[in-house]
Amino acid sequence: MAAPQPVPQLLLGPPAKAALFLTLTVAPGREDDVRDGLGELSGLSRSVAFRARDDALACVAGLSSDAWDRLVGGPRPRGLHPFTPLHGPRHHAPATPGDLLLHLRARRADLCFELARLVLDRLGDAVAVVDEVHGFTYFDERDLLGFVDGSENPTGSAAADAVLVAGEDPGFRGGSYVVVQKYLHDLTAWHALPTEEQERVIGRAKADNLELPDDVKPPDSHVALNTVEDENGEQLQIVRQNMPFGRLGAGEFGTYFIGYARTPDITERMLRNMFLGDPPGTTDRILDFSTAVTGGLFFVPSATLLDDLPAPGTAPAAEDAPEPPPADAERPGDSLGIGSLKGAPAP
Structure with a gap:
C-alpha cells in the first residue's frame, strides 16, 4: 500500500487583503522549544481561522539553511542553502539574519495580528523578531509605484507545479522554497518621472497593465529581466505574493517581495538578472528607485x-535521500553564478 502523500502548507489560496511577515532568529540552546512550537503552528492557525471561516487565514513557516541544521534531523532539502548576497556594478542585494520566516495572510488584518x-506567545524568548512587516492590498493589486504586481503568476494546477517539490526530491514532497526581500522606494524620484518613462522602467502600461511590445520594452526593464526561460524556450514560473507596506511618519514606502518556487534556482536567476544584469551590466532600472534592505x-x-x-540525531536516513555532493563541489548559489537551471521547471 502506497504511503499517503504529504499535505502542503497553505502556500496557495485566494487573494489576501492583508499580510504579516515575521523573520525570527532562534536563541542558542532553544532549538527543542522552537521545534515543538512549530509542531503546534497548524493547531494555532485552525483555532483562529475557525472564528472567521470565510476570511482565508493562512500561516506558512519556512526554515533557513542554518536553522534546518540546528532544528531538524535526517537529510536536508537538496536545494536549501544560505541566501547569497549579490554585489552588482550599481546595486546590492544583501543577505540579512533570519532563522525562521512566518508568512501570515488573510482577508482581514486582525486575523493575521491575532495569530x-x-x-x-507560544515561542516566547526562544526567538527574537528581527524583521516585522505589515502588508496591505493597495487598490487593484498595485504596488506603491502605481503598477499592478504579480499579474503573471500561474494559477490552478500550474501554480502547484511551479511551487511544490515533487519527485525531484522525494523525501520533501509538498515542500517549497521561498525567497524574501524588503524593498524601500524613493517615491520622490519615482514621481518625478513622466508616466511614459515609468512604463519603460517597469515594462508595462500603467493604466491597463498590458506588457509593452518587445520592440518597445527596454532590455533593462523589470519585466524583461524577470522573464526567464529554460533551454527549450519555456517560461519558468514562480508565485509572487508581494505586498505594499509603509510608515508615513518615517517616510518609509516599500514592497515586500516574497516568491515561492519548487527550486530556488529560478528566483535566484531573476535576482542575478536584476542586480548583475543580463547581459552583465544591464541591470534592472527599478533598482534606481527601489533599494533591497533584507534578503533571505x-x-x-x-x-x-x-x-x-525530527530532532537532530533521531531521524533515520531516508532511503531515497540524494547523495551528498563532493566536498569541493560548488553549492547552488555560491559565487556570482547562483547555480545553473539545467532545465529545471522579484519582484
Missing part, C-alpha cells in the same frame, strides 16, 4: 513534516 500574537532564503516543509519535525 502572530499567539505564535510569538527558506525551505517551507510540508504541513505533514512541519507537524512532526
